[in-house]
Amino acid sequence: MRRNLVLIGFMGTGKTTIGRILAARLGYPFVDSDRKLESQEGKSISEIFEQAGEEVFRGKEKEMIARLSRYTGTVIATGGGVVLDEENVKRLRRNGILVLLQASPEVILERTGRRQSRPLLAVEEREERVRSLLTQREEVYTQAADVVIDTSECGPQEIAEKIVEFVRQGGWLRGHRRSGHR
Ligand code: S3P
Numbered sequence: 001m002r003r004n005l006v007l008i009g010f011m012g013t014g015k016t017t018i019g020r021i022l023a024a025r026l027g028y029p030f031v032d033s034d035r036k037l038e039s040q041e042g043k044s045i046s047e048i049f050e051q052a053g054e055e056v057f058r059g060k061e062k063e064m065i066a067r068l069s070r071y072t073g074t075v076i077a078t079g080g081g082v083v084l085d086e087e088n089v090k091r092l093r094r095n096g097i098l099v100l101l102q103a104s105p106e107v108i109l110e111r112t113g114r115r116q117s118r119p120l121l122a123v124e125e126r127e128e129r130v131r132s133l134l135t136q137r138e139e140v141y142t143q144a145a146d147v148v149i150d151t152s153e154c155g156p157q158e159i160a161e162k163i164v165e166f167v168r169q170g171g172w173l174r175g176h177r178r179s180g181h182r
Helices: 015-026 033-041 047-054 054-068 087-096 105-113 126-144 156-170
Strands: 004-009 031-033 076-077 096-102 147-150
Touching: 004 015, 004 087, 004 126, 015 031, 015 076, 015 156, 031 033, 033 047, 033 054, 033 076, 047 054, 054 087, 087 096, 096 126, 096 156, 105 126, 147 156
Parallel strands: 004 076, 004 096, 031 076, 096 147
Antiparallel strands: none
C-alpha cells in the first residue's frame, strides 16, 4: 500500500504550491483539504467562517480529514489548523508521512498579504496575529511532524525535490519505515 504524503503547517508556508509540484513529480494525485471543502459546500472558507463560524468550519474540516485519510498514494495539502485536532493527526498518520513546512513570520506575512482569503488573518494587526498564532501552534506542528522543512529561503521546486529525496532515501513511501512510538 502506498502511503500518503501529507503537508502540514501554517498559512503561507507553501503547502498547496509545493503539494502540486510534489504530486506531479511523484506521479501521485493531489488533493487540498480546503479546496475540497469549498467545492463540497459551494462556499469559500471565508464564507463558511462568516456564515457559520469557526467551530462549524472545524467540524466540517474534521469530516473531510477523516475522508482524505482513507486515501492511499496521494499528496494531501491540509489547512493550517488541521493538526490542532489530535484525532485529525492520528488519522492522517495512520497511512501518511507528515511533512511540516515552516517559514519565518516575515515570509508568512509577505505571502499571505497577497490574498484576502484567510479569515484568521483578516484583522488590523496582521503581524501580531501571525506571531501569536505561530507561537501558540509551534509545538503542536512539530510534534505531529515526521520531517520539518523550512521554506523561507528556497523556491517551491527546490523544496519539492528535498521532500522527494527524503522519502526516497528512507523508503517511506513503501511503508518500510515508521517512527515507532507515535
Ligand atoms: C486556517 C488555515 C487555512 C484555512 C482556514 C484556517 C488555520 O488554510 O483552513 O482559513 O487555522 O490556520 P491554509 O493554511 O491553506 O491557508
